[in-house]
Amino acid sequence: MNIRRLIPAATLAGSLSLGLVALSACSPSDAADSAGGAAEKKGGKLAVVASFYPMQYLAEEIGGDHVDVSTLTKPGVEPHELELGTRQAAQLGEADYILFLKGIQPAVDEAITAAGVPNTVDAASLTTLEKHGSEVGHDHGDEHGDEHAGEEHAGEEHEGEEGEAGTDPHIWLDPVKYAEVAKGVGTSLEKADPDNAAAYRKNTTALVERLTTLDTAFKEGLADTSTKTFITTHSAFGYLAERYGLTQESISGLSPESEPSPARIKELRSIAAEDKVGTVFFETLVSDKTAKTVAADSGLRTDVLDPIEGITEKSKGADYIEVMKSNLAALEKALGAK
Known part of the structure; x- marks a missing residue:
């Protein structure tokens, strides 16, 4: 990025x-x-x-x-x-x-x-x-709101290199938006290959149904939790957070490889204490060094929250649906789902 x-x-x-x-x-x-x-x-x-x-x-x-x-x-x-x-x-x-x-x-x-x-x-x-910075759906107040706003603005500037006008491209991590995309892909395949249009329509319907079931599982699983805030390596989960009323706090903004500033690490320590955050999430395709450093600095645990940008032997599932279910289980545990 x-x-x-x-x-x-x-x-x-x-x-x-x-x-x-x-x-x-x-x-x-x-x-x-x-x-x-x-x-x-x-x-x-x-x-x-x-x-x-x-x-x-x-x-x-x-x-x-x-x-x-x-x-x-x-x-x-x-x-x-x-x-x-x-x-x-x-x-x-x-x-x-x-x-x-x-x-x-x-x-x-x-x-x-x-x-x-x-x-x-x-x-x-x-x-x-949509535009997402380093957090979605949460206002930490005057104590560190200005500092955080600076981090979010920096993230959006970086994201402007990726998406149109600073938009967040990680749409597949929201099952509802992913279903919208699936419908559009199905329609486009019908136009590209009209001889098999009926099969594409049938497969699209089946996939959308599975994504709808996944959406329901997330809604129910995250409806009642001890905290709504989670910390991740980078801001891949803005759409997911917004969909299910959560707050994403990223260590290094929109780039999975960038290093967090000392001010950001200090802020995350404060956020973790205030919002009762117990886990720092890292992902499978980039180093977990930064996440573990931040977690150790704040006395937190680490776990995997997979942005599903690729499937490997380290993935907690064989495909998108399975890995998303693993993500749900990890969030339920980290957020204290009841």
Whole structure:
């Protein structure tokens, strides 16, 4: 997030030209048509490229047997810092359908724009994005409100590098917003591959039902807790906090790799005492060093709250739904759910 890592222009141009040469083998109408001709070349399946895991999950669940999904971000790779290689750039140009989330991966955003694939869908356009700083839904009052406001403003400035006008792109961590995106993805797949539209509609409905059940579990599980405040490594959980009436306090703002200031650490110690916070959460794809340092400094425990940017052997679940359930269990324990 904090560093825009772009592949060199010459490499990108060369890579994309390979993909465009592959596309040029079809007539203009073939390239813009429903998956018919293109899908026929790829074993009868729509060739889908997803930018990272949350998009991959949607494409696989909704596309089912009618899509062949590949992802630009391999398991274990921190998506914000992804560097595109020659193969990935060429892969974009050869896709029948691209699903990405603008604002998470600047290098990917630019490469996708350059690829110019007609069926390209930005998940951020399928729901309403909001601005979130280092905390959501809580006012700590005059004691440290001014100091915190400065931290939040700094976070929003940084996020402006990711999202449009400083918006928070972590929409998949809110099951309701993720369901909105799922509906939009389903509709776009129907248009890209009308021959299999009925299957996409059926799969979309099934996925939305599972996400609705997940939303209900979060509402019920977090309705009555001893505290509403949780501390995380970075501000990935703004939408989740807002949805379920919680307060997210991040150690290092919107960048998972940035170091917190001494003032922020002091403030977190005060917040933890005031709001009876007992746990500092870290995530699976970045170092837990900072979280453990802050926890030790304040006499707190540590646990995992996974932003689900990728699934690895360390993930507490095999897919999005399972990991979200693990997140719910971790929040219930940390917040003292009754």
